[in-house]
């Protein structure tokens with residue numbers, strides 16, 4: 171697997187790499203693994219309902235890796251995984267029920283960022299930005315022309331903020347309400 175060259179983040183060295191099959195089958199280590207921690211079989215729950223969901227998610231991610239090469243990126247430093255982002259082609263994101271922009275223009279050319287997470291003790295050091303730049307590079311190399319993402323403009327539920335996306339070329343296209351929550355749908359047009 172080709173690795174991006176390490177970038178200095180304050181005092182840490184961080185590099186990103188695509189999530190691979192072995193990550194899902196054998197697991198990843200590090201404080202930033204968060205929800206990806208439950209994907210390998212060794213970490214499946216004893217609760218049959220939770221296990222069903224974990225199994226289903228693992229199957230989905232493995233299929234995505236089989237079809238598209240990966241399902242996201244991890245940011246790795248000396249402690250292991252410090253953060254990650256997951257993404258899908260827009261056609262898949264829609265089938266899974268993620269918020270996407272309306273209309274079918276550029277449907278096949280759009281990648282949707284589903285989730286981004288940096289371990290709390292390492293936030294504010296640029297890792298989120300490295301992951302977002304990594305998604306842009308990954309998408310551009312594979313011929314995508316647009317990336318969509320959703321974030322919080324104002325902190326509400328501590329979900330991921332729009333700010334790092336906006337400083338990397340995304341613009342807010344519309345507000346997305348869900349009950350009392352208000353998110354921002356963002357879009358980034360990639361250079362041809």
Ligand SMILES: CC(C)(COP(=O)(O)OP(=O)(O)OC[C@H]1O[C@@H](n2cnc3c(N)ncnc32)[C@H](O)[C@@H]1OP(=O)(O)O)[C@@H](O)C(=O)NCCC(=O)NCCS
Pocket residue numbers: 284285286287288289292293294295296297298299300325328329330331333334335337
């Ligand atoms: C959003 C998140 C990924 C950003 O990661 P990060 O490594 O802290 O981001 P960066 O250090 O690259 O920050 C980039 C810019 O965004 C700003 N920023 C980051 N998080 C912010 C927040 N919560 N509110 C306002 N601005 C924020 C930074 O100040 C920085 O601005 P600058 O370029 O002007 O200096 C991280 O805060 C996070 O993991 N939040 C929780 C997300 C979550 O719960 N995800 C699970 C659901 S998907």
